[in-house]
Amino acid sequence: MYPHERSLVKRLKDEKFTLLGINSDETPEKWADAAKREKLTWPVMFDGGSINGPIATKWGVRGWPTIYVLDAKGVIRFIGVRDKAMDEAVDELLAEMKERK
Amino acid sequence: MKQFQGRYFAAALVLVFASKAGADPAKDLADLEKRFESSAKPRKENYAELRPGFEELAKKHAGTVVSLKAKLWLLQNTWWVKDDKGSMEDAAAALADAILKEYPKAEDLARVAEWHYVFRKEKHAELLAALMAADRPDAVRAAAGLANAIRVKKAGGADEAKPLFEALAKDFGKLKQGYTTYAALADAHLNVHNPDELQIGKPAPEIIGLSPEGRAMKLSDFAGRVVVVDFFGDW
Numbered sequence: 195m196y197p198h199e200r201s202l203v204k205r206l207k208d209e210k211f212t213l214l215g216i217n218s219d220e221t222p223e224k225w226a227d228a229a230k231r232e233k234l235t236w237p238v239m240f241d242g243g244s245i246n247g248p249i250a251t252k253w254g255v256r257g258w259p260t261i262y263v264l265d266a267k268g269v270i271r272f273i274g275v276r277d278k279a280m281d282e283a284v285d286e287l288l289a290e291m292k293e294r295k
Numbered sequence: 296m297k298q299f300q301g302r303y304f305a306a307a308l309v310l311v312f313a314s315k316a317g318a319d320p321a322k323d324l325a326d327l328e329k330r331f332e333s334s335a336k337p338r339k340e341n342y343a344e345l346r347p348g349f350e351e352l353a354k355k356h357a358g359t360v361v362s363l364k365a366k367l368w369l370l371q372n373t374w375w376v377k378d379d380k381g382s383m384e385d386a387a388a389a390l391a392d393a394i395l396k397e398y399p400k401a402e403d404l405a406r407v408a409e410w411h412y413v414f415r416k417e418k419h420a421e422l423l424a425a426l427m428a429a430d431r432p433d434a435v436r437a438a439a440g441l442a443n444a445i446r447v448k449k450a451g452g453a454d455e456a457k458p459l460f461e462a463l464a465k466d467f468g469k470l471k472q473g474y475t476t477y478a479a480l481a482d483a484h485l486n487v488h489n490p491d492e493l494q495i496g497k498p499a500p501e502i503i504g505l506s507p508e509g510r511a512m513k514l515s516d517f518a519g520r521v522v523v524v525d526f527f528g529d530w
Contacts, residue, residue, distance in 0.1 A: 195527070199525070209521075210519060210520040210521060211520055211521045211522075211523075212517045212520050212521075212522045212523070213522075213523045213525060214502075214514065214517060214522055214523065214524050214525065215525050215526075215527055216502070216504070216524065216525065216526045216527070217507065217527060217528065217529075218526065218527070218528040219528050219529050219530070220473070221474075222474065222507035222508070222509075223507075224528075224529045225507045225529065226507055227529075228529045237506070237512065237517075238506060238507060239502065239504035239505060239506060239512050240474065240504070240505055240506065240507040241475075241504065242472070242473055242474050242475025242479065242480075243473030243474040243475065244472075244473050244475075245528065246480075247473075247475060247480075247483075248475055248479045248480055248482065248483035248504075249483070249502055249504055249526075250526060251480070251483040251484060251487065252483045252486060252487055252488055252500075253488060253493065253500075253526070254487060254488065254490060254493070255526045258526055258527055258528050259525055259526055259527045260525075260526040261523060261524070261525055261526075262493075262499060262523070262524040263521070263522070263523050263524075264499050264521065264522040264523075264524065265521060266519055266520060266521055267498075268498050268499050268514075268515075268518065268522075269496065269497065269498050269499070270493065270494065270495055270496065270497050270498070270499050271495060271496075272495065273494075273495060280523065284521055284523060287521040288521050291521065
């Protein structure tokens, strides 16, 4: 998972794109360690140290990873896309944003 | 002074022998837990193999924290006999009763509240009522209160559970649960997004939270950008 996301973030570093992680690990150190070990740079919110944290609870998340892809207007456009499908979804939305300008 | 030194020396000797002889029960427990976590065998098999070790520790050091932790492990892991649901539920009920009786004030009882999946529904409700009693530690009362509100929500619906979450926020709101608070958890349960609103074509609801370093963050910080929201864990 990390290698794919790292390459996506790297490829799109000059685009209006953000990968936002919502982390359900038990301690904040886990992400800090992974970020250092895997050289990960994207923003992360720490959801209180449990899979039953406040954010996952509000969103009804029951499986990990759970993915939502939002367009530049904040509308949900794709759900559950992984790997290549995630890349294609993001590319499509970035292209759409440029066309509109 | 001389007498004190003598006693100190004797204590040091005991320590040396204890650690050498493998008579450090906390270490024995940690070793067993590590063996369970790191084994490549199927969990169920692994549980059957290690269970006697936990039982022996629990018995040998009865009344100590090590015994409590061993019994909690045995309780949580009754899950691995779930194929025989009746046996699992019987074993879990007996263990939970014994633990509550033996350690009525232990903060670790909070964990029992969360293991709804090993109990019969009625037994879980009964245990939560016992754990919410006024003479339990606050950490236990709050954990049982949250588990009970979730139980009622599943059984009777959000409206029925609402006053329970509100009471939890009022009584234990400031109390920490992991890195969050019971106020934040109660609020989340009271404001769960309608699944129909989390569909393709719908605007994503705001997300407000903290970075792992404790810095305030929100989804709208990234307005005007394409965003992948990725709920994940490093497990």
